Amino acid sequence: MIHQPVLLVIAHGSRDARHAATVHALVRRVRAARPDLRVETGFLDFNVPSVPGVLESLAADGVRDVVALPLLLTRAFHAKADIPAVLRAAPARLRIRQADVLGPSPLLTAALERRLREAGLSPADKSSTGVVLASAGSSDPEAIAVIADIAREWRHTGWCAVRPAFASASLPRTEDAVRELRALGCAKVAVAPYVLAPGFL
Known part of the structure; x- marks a missing residue:
């Protein structure tokens, strides 16, 4: 019988093959960093293995404890x-704890800053650059409020302005936020995708 908890990373899934490839690459890095930990991946939709399939497999392997981490x-x-x-529909022998989602977190904001530097922005550009925090979007008011809060907090790190934007389900759209930042007088506008992997949901 296996007593050590298994980490089950739960991703959304997408018809775009880049999504699953990115998730699998991330999980490989986690496994390399923690060779003592069994890490499995399951997808909610579009990709395999499915979350129910992984849970059935874990139960068949004699696993008792699972920590489910939403990759959200x-x-x-x-x-x-x-x-x-x-x-809740998992085999009854499994004891499952659902971890919290990844954000908001200062680590994610730091990652966005690194990506903007990689895109060519220097620290000297910050005060003249407006940033669009572009997320996938949601119909959930709590999720929309979180994105707006992140944008407000991030603005205080020295950017000309930071505006939230959404690809679907919510407003404003990314192009509207870009126009707003230009109208505010920001000399440059950068778009920071607040998503974990490429692909259509």
Whole structure:
């Protein structure tokens, strides 16, 4: 019988193959950093293995304890409803704890800063650059409020302005936020995608 908890990373899934490839690459890095920890990946939709399939396999392997980590940036519908539902349907022998979502976190904001530097912005550009914090979007008011809060806090690190934007389900759209920043007089505008992997949801 296996007593050590297994980490189950739960990703959304996408028809775009880059999504699963990015998730698998991330999990490989986690496994390399923690060779003592069994790490499995399951997808809610579009990709395999599915979360129910992984849970069945873990139970068959004699696993008792599972920590389910949603690979999500906000507590929206998937974290509040979809994931708890699929975990409740897991084999009864499994003891499952659902971890919190990844964001908001200063580590994520630091990663966004690194990506903007990699895109060519220098620290000297900050005061004249407006940033669009572009997320996937959600119909969940709590998730939308979190994105707005991140944008407000990030603005205080020296950017000309930071505006939230959404690809779907919410407003404003990214192009509208870009126009707003230009109208504010920001000399440059940068778009920082607040997503974990490429692909259509």
